[in-house]
Amino acid sequence: RGSPNRPNMNRERSRNLYDRALSVTPGGVNSPVRAVRPYPFFVERGDGAHVIDADGNKYIDYVMGYGPLLLGHDLPQPVQSAVQSQLADGPMYGAPTEVEVELAEFVTRHVPSVEMIRFVNSGTEATSSAVRLARGYTGRDKIVVMQGSYHGAQESTLVQGTAGMASEPSSNGIPPAFAEETITLPFNDADAARELFEERGDEIACVLTEPILGNCASVPPVDGYLETLRELTEDHGSLLIFDEVMTGFRIGGLQCAQGKFGITPDLTTLAKVIGGGFPVGAIGGRADIIEQFAPTGDVFQAGTYSGHPLSLTAGLETLRYAAKNDVYDHVRSLGDQLRAGLTDILEDRAPEYTVVGTDSMFKVIFTRDGPRDLEGQCAAGCSQDPDCPRFEYCPKDKGDVNRAETERWERLFWPAMLDQGVFLTANQFESQFISYAHTEEDIEQTLEAYKDAL
Numbered sequence: 001r002g003s004p005n006r007p008n009m010n011r012e013r014s015r016n017l018y019d020r021a022l023s024v025t026p027g028g029v030n031s032p033v034r035a036v037r038p039y040p041f042f043v044e045r046g047d048g049a050h051v052i053d054a055d056g057n058k059y060i061d062y063v064m065g066y067g068p069l070l071l072g073h074d075l076p077q078p079v080q081s082a083v084q085s086q087l088a089d090g091p092m093y094g095a096p097t098e099v100e101v102e103l104a105e106f107v108t109r110h111v112p113s114v115e116m117i118r119f120v121n122s123g124t125e126a127t128s129s130a131v132r133l134a135r136g137y138t139g140r141d142k143i144v145v146m147q148g149s150y151h152g153a154q155e156s157t158l159v160q161g162t163a164g165m166a167s168e169p170s171s172n173g174i175p176p177a178f179a180e181e182t183i184t185l186p187f188n189d190a191d192a193a194r195e196l197f198e199e200r201g202d203e204i205a206c207v208l209t210e211p212i213l214g215n216c217a218s219v220p221p222v223d224g225y226l227e228t229l230r231e232l233t234e235d236h237g238s239l240l241i242f243d244e245v246m247t248g249f250r251i252g253g254l255q256c257a258q259g260k261f262g263i264t265p266d267l268t269t270l271a272k273v274i275g276g277g278f279p280v281g282a283i284g285g286r287a288d289i290i291e292q293f294a295p296t297g298d299v300f301q302a303g304t305y306s307g308h309p310l311s312l313t314a315g316l317e318t319l320r321y322a323a324k325n326d327v328y329d330h331v332r333s334l335g336d337q338l339r340a341g342l343t344d345i346l347e348d349r350a351p352e353y354t355v356v357g358t359d360s361m362f363k364v365i366f367t368r369d370g371p372r373d374l375e376g377q378c379a380a381g382c383s384q385d386p387d388c389p390r391f392e393y394c395p396k397d398k399g400d401v402n403r404a405e406t407e408r409w410e411r412l413f414w415p416a417m418l419d420q421g422v423f424l425t426a427n428q429f430e431s432q433f434i435s436y437a438h439t440e441e442d443i444e445q446t447l448e449a450y451k452d453a454l
């Protein structure tokens, strides 16, 4: 405190709202990640790349709703008009609408793996339906997920345990028998995947993975890793599912991360950006698999709100807007500027930390090592080669994302950055997002704040 950059913001109204919230909702929030310490600020409204809290404080926002708001808080006129017009016609009907067909056609036209799609209401619903579909299609029960991944608040993937073995639930309330059907692997470890498939390939219904581990600070796949997963699943009659809930229509533009990496999975889960800020989810993929969903197939899947006209209208118009304007160039260029600026600052002030991310995702991770997986080796992949530019910081005991200095990062979040008017994700492991509404000036201001904070 005390720097001219840190005005010691008044957040009295937020504090009062939090006190009220605590007595009527668990932890004062409706999703645990929002329960930041010492208390969350309550948002009054969004404004372009900013949010304004209940006390009138303004922040540059890199949370962006945890990813959906590709265009920022002010929906462009065509998106707003279409949503308002849909609202005027009634919010939903329980019968098909044209916008479902149009958004399905848009997604199938652009995303390599998607020939058919079923819309649901959240990323969690998308991944749990995709797992059921994979089990129904293959007639197998076991699924494989990556350590450090997140696929929503669902029974099959809230697991922990030793790589290659049956898992245990990572939350109370999940029967151990459910978690036993899930096997975890370390991301980017092709040998571990090969070994597992050699031993148990014929039991595995699917490998479910984010193409970039976006819920583990942002861990990119090392060269050849996604290719190995593609080959192994194909050779053993298992399905490869890319969870693109976070990366979909954010990384790799309209083709998503699968287009960027050139790997076509059997199924893809989507959410966030395809709802333009409204609740949505989707399972897309090969037509012969998607058609196993009821009513054409025997895998039951249904929802009162599925294909909700307001969400799908917002999503369709957002994606059309992104297709017609320089949205992806803009966010990628600001992302490059921000990551390069952060790299310079770290070199000067905190060389033991690392900048991660690509396109419009970024994070400064408080570990000496670029992350490779939750427990593994350096992303630079040098295997402690003295010629590696990161060798100086290469921990001989394999640094990893799990060993990041979480407590120190929390102080960066608040007060160091928040009191300078920059809103980051409160958790060390959550990625951060740049929107079309951010400007070069926002990036410069953010870099100044990081400089002071670090």
Ligand code: PLP
Pocket (backbone or CB within 6 Å): 066, 122, 123, 124, 125, 127, 150, 151, 152, 153, 210, 214, 215, 243, 244, 245, 246, 271, 272
């Ligand atoms: N999958 C991934 C990769 C996610 O990042 C998330 C949420 O952040 C989910 C699934 C769950 O999505 P939702 O919160 O919409 O249920």
